[in-house]
Amino acid sequence: MHIFEGFLPSPWWQIWFVISIPVIMYGMYQLNRLVSKKREIVPLLAVAGAFIFVLSSLKLPSVTGSSSHPTGTGMAAILFGPAITSVLSVIVLLYQALFLAHGGLTTLGANVASMGIIGPFVAFIFYKAASKAGMNFYLNVFLATAIADWVTYVVTSLQLALAFPAPEGGVMASFVAFGTVFATTQVPLAMMEGALTALIMKYVVQIKSDVLVDLNVLTSSAVTKLKETMQ
Amino acid sequence: MKLEYLVGIVVLIFAAQFFYGLAANPGSEFGGADGAAEDVIAELDPDYEPWFGGIGFEPPGGETESLLFALQAAFGAVIIGYVIGYYKGKGESN
Numbered sequence: 001m002h003i004f005e006g007f008l009p010s011p012w013w014q015i016w017f018v019i020s021i022p023v024i025m026y027g028m029y030q031l032n033r034l035v036s037k038k039r040e041i042v043p044l045l046a047v048a049g050a051f052i053f054v055l056s057s058l059k060l061p062s063v064t065g066s067s068s069h070p071t072g073t074g075m076a077a078i079l080f081g082p083a084i085t086s087v088l089s090v091i092v093l094l095y096q097a098l099f100l101a102h103g104g105l106t107t108l109g110a111n112v113a114s115m116g117i118i119g120p121f122v123a124f125i126f127y128k129a130a131s132k133a134g135m136n137f138y139l140n141v142f143l144a145t146a147i148a149d150w151v152t153y154v155v156t157s158l159q160l161a162l163a164f165p166a167p168e169g170g171v172m173a174s175f176v177a178f179g180t181v182f183a184t185t186q187v188p189l190a191m192m193e194g195a196l197t198a199l200i201m202k203y204v205v206q207i208k209s210d211v212l213v214d215l216n217v218l219t220s221s222a223v224t225k226l227k228e229t230m231q
Numbered sequence: 232m233k234l235e236y237l238v239g240i241v242v243l244i245f246a247a248q249f250f251y252g253l254a255a256n257p258g259s260e261f262g263g264a265d266g267a268a269e270d271v272i273a274e275l276d277p278d279y280e281p282w283f284g285g286i287g288f289e290p291p292g293g294e295t296e297s298l299l300f301a302l303q304a305a306f307g308a309v310i311i312g313y314v315i316g317y318y319k320g321k322g323e324s325n
Contacts, residue, residue: 001265006281007272043314053307057300059263063248065256068264098287100299102265106283138234153264160268164275174275181267188248195241200311202234207318 001068001182002093002111003156005104012163017109023117024090027083034084044204044211048076049088051200055193056092056115062185070193071152074145075200077120078127079215089116114155123148137205137218137226138198146194153182 008016035042055072062068076085093111096102103111127144131137161175205212209223218226252261272279290296 006283050307050310057303061261063252065259066264101289195238
C-alpha cells in the first residue's frame with residue numbers, strides 16, 4: 001500500500017526524490033554492468049522482477065481488518081543488492097501509478113525509497129550478516145525478506161509522520177498512528193512473503209545454483225550442503 | 232519436501248489470522264491500509280487536500296481494477312514459470 005498521489009506536501013515529496021534518484025541511477029549503472037558481464041543472470045533477473053510484480057499485486061487481508069500487499073523485493077535484494085532492486089521497484093511502482101491509480105507520480109520518490117531502497121537494504125545487510133554467522137539458508141531468506149517487507153511499511157509510516165506531525169505530540173504521535181495502520185497490518189503479510197520467497201529460492205538452488213555462486217549469494221560448499229540435505 | 236510443509240504451515244497460520252481478524256472486526260470490508268492512512272491524515276490535518284492528481288488512468292470501478300491487478304500477477308507468474316521450466320529442461324537435457 002503505497003502513499004497516494006498528491007498526499008505528500010512540499011518539501012517532503014522533493015526530499016524523497018533527492019534521496020531516491022542517485023540510488024536508482026547507481027542501480028541502473030550496476031544493472032548495465034552486470035548484464036553485459038554476465039548474460040546468464042538475465043533470466044534470474046526477470047524472475048526477481050516478476051516476483052515483485054506478482055507479490056505487489058496480491059492484496060491480502062490482515063488481522064487488523066485492513067488489507068495490504070507484500071512487496072516482493074526481498075528476493076531481488078538478496079540476489080542483486082538494494083540498488084538494482086530499486087530499479088525493479090520503479091518499474092512496478094510506475095505501472096501501478098499510471099494504470100491503477102495506486103501510489104502516484106509525485107509520491108514515487110517516497111515509495112521507491114521505502115519499498116525499493118530502505119526495505120531491501122535492510123534485507124541485504126541482514127542476509128549477509130546472518131549467512132556469515134552460519135544461519136540456515138532458508139531461515140535466513142525467510143527472515144531477511146519478511147524484515148524487508150515490514151521495514152518498508154515502517155518507513156512509509158515515518159514518511160507520512162514527518163509530513164503530517166500531530167498538533168499534539170508531533171512526529172512521534174503521528175508515527176504511532178500511521179504505524180498502527182501500516183506496520184501492524186503488515187506483520188502477517190511479511191511472514192507470508194518470507195515463506196514464499198524461501199520456497200522460490202529453494203527451486204533456484206535446485207535448478208540454477210551456479211548463478212547463485214556467481215552472484216556471491218552462496219558459496220559453492222554451501223550449495224553442495226543444501227543439495228545433500230534436499231534429497 | 233520439508234520446506235514445502237513449513238510453507239504450508241505458514242499458509243495455515245495466515246488463514247487463521249484472517250479468520251480471527253474477521254471475527255474481531257465484524258462488519259469490516261478489509262479495505263486497503265492506504266485508505267485507513269488517508270483517514271489518519273484527515274484527522275491530523277482536516278484541511279489537507281491532495282495537491283496533485285489526475286495523471287494516468289484511473290480504473291472506473293472495482294471490476295476493471297481487479298482485471299489490471301490480475302494481469303499484473305499473471306504477467307509475473309508467466310515469467311517465473313517460463314524461466315524455472317526453461318532452467319529445469321536445460322538441466323535435464325545435459
